[in-house]
Amino acid sequence: xxxxxxxxxxxxxxxxxxxxxxxxxxxxxxxxxxxxxxxxxxxxxxxxxxxxxxxxxxxxxxxxxxxxxxxxxxxxxxxxxxxxxxxxxxxxxxxxxxxxxxxxxxxxxxxxxxxxxxxxxxxxxxxxxxxxxxxxxxxxxxxxxxxxxxxxxxxxxxxxxxxxxxxxxxxxxxxxxxxxxxxxxxxxxxxxxxxxxxxxxxxxxxxxxxxxxxxxxxxxxxxxxxxxxxxxxxxxxxxxxxxxxxxxxxxxxxxxxxxxxxxxxxxxxxxxxxxxxxxxxxxxxxxxxxxxxxxxxxxxxxxxxxxxxxxxxxxxxxxxxxxxxxxxxxxxxxxxxxxxxxxxxxxxxxxxxxxxxxxxxxxxxxxxxxxxxxxxxxxxxxxxxxxxxxxxxxxxxxxxxxxxxxxxxxx
Amino acid sequence: xxxxxxxxxxxxxxxxxxxxxxxxxxxxxxxxxxxxxxxxxxxxxxxxxxxxxxxxxxxxxxxxxxxxxxxxxxxxxxxxxxxxxxxxxxxxxxxxxxxxxxxxxxxxxxxxxxxxxxxxxxxxxxxxxxxxxxxxxxxxxxxxxxxxxxxxxxxxxxxxxxxxxxxxxxxxxxxxxxxxxxxxxxxxxxxxxxxxxxxxxxxxxxxxxxxxxxxxxxxxxxxxxxxxxxxxxxxxxxxxxxxxxxxxxxxxxxxxxxxxxxxxxxxxxxxxxxxxxxxxxxxxxxxxxxxxxxxxxxxxxxxxxxxxxxxxxxxxxxxxxxxxxxxxxxxxxxxxxxxxxxxxxxxxxxxxxxxxxxxxxxxxxxxxxxxxxxxxxxxxxxxxxxxxxxxxxxxxxxxxxxxxxxxxxxx
Numbered sequence: 056x057x058x059x060x061x062x063x064x065x066x067x068x069x070x071x072x073x074x075x076x077x078x079x080x081x082x083x084x085x086x087x088x089x090x091x092x093x094x095x096x097x098x099x100x101x102x103x104x105x106x107x108x109x110x111x112x113x114x115x116x117x118x119x120x121x122x123x124x125x126x127x128x129x130x131x132x133x134x135x136x137x138x139x140x141x142x143x144x145x146x147x148x149x150x151x152x153x154x155x156x157x158x159x160x161x162x163x164x165x166x167x168x169x170x171x172x173x174x175x176x177x178x179x180x181x182x183x184x185x186x187x188x189x190x191x192x193x194x195x196x197x198x199x200x201x202x203x204x205x206x207x208x209x210x211x212x213x214x215x216x217x218x219x220x221x222x223x224x225x226x227x228x229x230x231x232x233x234x235x236x237x238x239x240x241x242x243x244x245x246x247x248x249x250x251x252x253x254x255x256x257x258x259x260x261x262x263x264x265x266x267x268x269x270x271x272x273x274x275x276x277x278x279x280x281x282x283x284x285x286x287x288x289x290x291x292x293x294x295x296x297x298x299x300x301x302x303x304x305x306x307x308x309x310x311x312x313x314x315x316x317x318x319x320x321x322x323x324x325x326x327x328x329x330x331x332x333x334x335x336x337x338x339x340x341x342x343x344x345x346x347x348x349x350x351x352x353x354x355x356x357x358x359x360x361x362x363x364x365x366x367x368x369x370x371x372x373x374x375x376x377x378x379x380x381x382x383x384x385x386x387x388x389x390x391x392x393x394x395x396x397x398x399x400x401x402x403x404x405x406x407x408x409x410x411x412x413x414x415x416x417x418x419x420x421x422x423x424x425x426x427x428x429x430x431x432x433x434x435x436x437x438x439x440x441x442x443x444x445x446x447x448x449x450x451x452x453x454x455x456x457x458x459x460x461x462x463x464x465x466x
Numbered sequence: 467x468x469x470x471x472x473x474x475x476x477x478x479x480x481x482x483x484x485x486x487x488x489x490x491x492x493x494x495x496x497x498x499x500x501x502x503x504x505x506x507x508x509x510x511x512x513x514x515x516x517x518x519x520x521x522x523x524x525x526x527x528x529x530x531x532x533x534x535x536x537x538x539x540x541x542x543x544x545x546x547x548x549x550x551x552x553x554x555x556x557x558x559x560x561x562x563x564x565x566x567x568x569x570x571x572x573x574x575x576x577x578x579x580x581x582x583x584x585x586x587x588x589x590x591x592x593x594x595x596x597x598x599x600x601x602x603x604x605x606x607x608x609x610x611x612x613x614x615x616x617x618x619x620x621x622x623x624x625x626x627x628x629x630x631x632x633x634x635x636x637x638x639x640x641x642x643x644x645x646x647x648x649x650x651x652x653x654x655x656x657x658x659x660x661x662x663x664x665x666x667x668x669x670x671x672x673x674x675x676x677x678x679x680x681x682x683x684x685x686x687x688x689x690x691x692x693x694x695x696x697x698x699x700x701x702x703x704x705x706x707x708x709x710x711x712x713x714x715x716x717x718x719x720x721x722x723x724x725x726x727x728x729x730x731x732x733x734x735x736x737x738x739x740x741x742x743x744x745x746x747x748x749x750x751x752x753x754x755x756x757x758x759x760x761x762x763x764x765x766x767x768x769x770x771x772x773x774x775x776x777x778x779x780x781x782x783x784x785x786x787x788x789x790x791x792x793x794x795x796x797x798x799x800x801x802x803x804x805x806x807x808x809x810x811x812x813x814x815x816x817x818x819x820x821x822x823x824x825x826x827x828x829x830x831x832x833x834x835x836x837x838x839x840x841x842x843x844x845x846x847x848x849x850x851x852x853x854x855x856x857x858x859x860x861x862x863x864x865x866x867x868x869x870x871x872x873x874x875x876x877x
Contacts, residue, residue: 298875417871460828
């Protein structure tokens with residue numbers, strides 16, 4: 056492990072200083088190579104699929120795992136798109152001349168060695184490798200065990216392109232010890248690894264957050280609310296609430312609890328009830344909600360649950376203060392929305408709620424690198440530091456100060 | 467502890483949303499209150515001084531600990547200066563309209579609850595409290611045991627001003643359990659604390675880095691180099707090298723090892739030797755150095771030592787590549803300098819070296835919030851993430867995205 060990490064770290068300077076044109080050419084070569092080797096990749100994937108079927112993986116998981124010619128083409132296209140992103144390294148983020156006439160530039164630079172731990176979708180292997188490569192970082196990848204053969208086949212193709220270009224193959228590596236113990240070791244190696252990005256189940260993320268001595272940018276749970284203020288447009292409230300819950304209930308930016316002002320609950324609840332029932336949503340409600348619609352009761356445990364399913368809590372609140380207090384208590388700081396036509400209520404909500412993304416009159420489902428216009432998404436950070444919310448490729452860089460002098464010394 | 471932390475967290479929203487004018491007025495009131503209570507503070511400090519003398523603290527430490535009327539005035543002035551800094555909260559860092567016609571603003575916001583662990587200078591208590599206050603954060607302070615009474619007296623004055631202004635006194639708190647065990651507990655409370663800033667000895671920082679489940683911005687060691695390239699101006703090389711080592715040898719941005727190109731070592735070493743000896747510097751040298759000047763040998767252990775004293779290693783290198791390899795091996799990523807008139811050498815060094823601050827033709831001693839023009843310094847981060855290098859008050863903020871819609875839903 057140490058030997059591998061030391062080779063990975065040693066290759067960081069090489070990739071960090073590679074120019075954009077070369078990086079983009081290599082990314083396009085990687086796309087070509089994936090296509091040229093698609094039958095090998097699909098064959099490797101068959102092994103994973105057979106093992107998955109044997110071990111009775113859920114069909115949704117099997118579908119995520121599957122690679123065919125079409126999906127390999129999609130993976131290759133994704134690399135081409137990443138090649139087209141604006142160069143993330145060397146952006147001058149700030150600059151000034153200080154009182155000593157030193158010119159100080161704050162410049163974006165690669166983070167160094169980035170470890171990414173993720174689940175069973177093999178396309179993540181090439182996507183993350185490409186994002187790290189384009190941003191000048193060494194990528195150490197640890198995918199799901201179910202996708203082992205697929206990931207190895209993809210990584211080999213990418214590494215062959217690196218070697219053909221006389222670059223160290225460690226720039227894109229699979230973690231050699233792909234067990235839980237291997238991960239436990241990796242996250243202690245702060246001398247070699249600069250950042251860990253875990254993408255996966257709650258238990259994995261908790262384990263890594265608690266035990267890592269390497270900084271972690273985590274993609275944790277999203278317990279998101281939509282609050283319908285008394286001055287909301289009823290039509291916007293209805294379409295946004297339904298979209299936030301039902302358009303894709305299994306993702307982190309979907310709504311889990313809908314808060315409604317008491318003053319308009321009687322008018323709005325029947326229409327909301329019908330729309331949600333039509334969308335197949337199971338509703339739980341507070342006592343005040345249950346005065347108007349016939350649903351199961353919602354408890355504090357429900358308010359604290361990220362369903363990741365088409366289930367919704369509805370709670371009637373006395374006004375914006377109670378709504379914000381509920382969100383502060385139960386929210387996970389991911390995405391929170393207010394629906395209102397009232398300027399002051401919108402401002403108060405947007406300024407007070409402490410979350411990565413706060414919305415007025417829009418669905419929380421927009422919390423997404425693609426929807427934000429970042430071009431490619433590294434993940435959605437629930438960290439407060441380094442990166443918060445949707446992470447684009449720029450979030451795979453840090454900065455350094457370049458100071459240009461002419462003989463200055465400190466007095 | 468939990469009860470205290472829960473009160474601290476609860477007060478975060480209050481301070482986060484306080485307007486700049488009110489914050490500045492309160493900071494000025496705090497300055498006034500410190501002056502009005504200076505005799506109480508000096509009296510409390512006497513207890514610490516007496517205990518320090520009894521336990522035979524070094525005179526340098528005793529001097530750091532001492533408070534008198536003049537120093538209380540300096541502390542008050544520092545608060546007034548912090549009040550005059552530009553408002554760090556609510557800066558619009560980026561903004562655009564996405565393809566769905568959502569207006570997205572990236573806005574600076576307070577981090578939340580910040581724990582700062584520091585040594586025995588009591589002025590740090592009010593400085594850090596004021597910086598956190600101005601940036602909208604709750605400050606949990608844990609100063610050195612030697613300054614216990616001084617810190618308590620200062621904190622009480624600040625808290626009284628908060629209470630007079632009907633604000634929760636927890637906004638500025640001393641950690642109730644100010645033992646090592648108390649710190650060990652604090653750094654595990656990631657549910658309540660958003661950031662830990664340790665300022666202190668290497669052992670403390672290592673302990674916190676390894677054990678904290680709260681993100682840490684550390685102020686770690688500075689093992690800094692100056693490299694004299696063959697095309698250096700000899701006069702600049704001489705004055706910058708002497709300044710980097712001797713102007714204040716006990717600080718993190720002072721030089722520990724001087725690297726000199728072989729081609730000019732014979733010409734430069736005698737003059738450097740004389741200048742360093744005149745400045746009271748003890749020199750150790752590599753074999754090639756010792757051909758020209760009479761000094762003790764330098765070993766790898768020396769190259770790996772942050773002396774924090776007027777001791778210097780000198781090493782002759784074959785050229786820029788060997789110099790950069792030495793810096794990559796032994797540097798701590800703090801501050802590194804090249805002295806040269808050669809454009810391409812300067813560019814290569816500045817672009818390749820991975821450190822918070824890289825210099826051409828200037829002393830590494832400029833790595834400092836004050837020298838950078840930040841107005842007040844939180845510290846110098848040796849982290850790669852969140853904040854790197856000199857930290858101003860803006861580095862006590864994070865960001866959130868505000869998304870302004872008009873009924874948009876995700877398709």
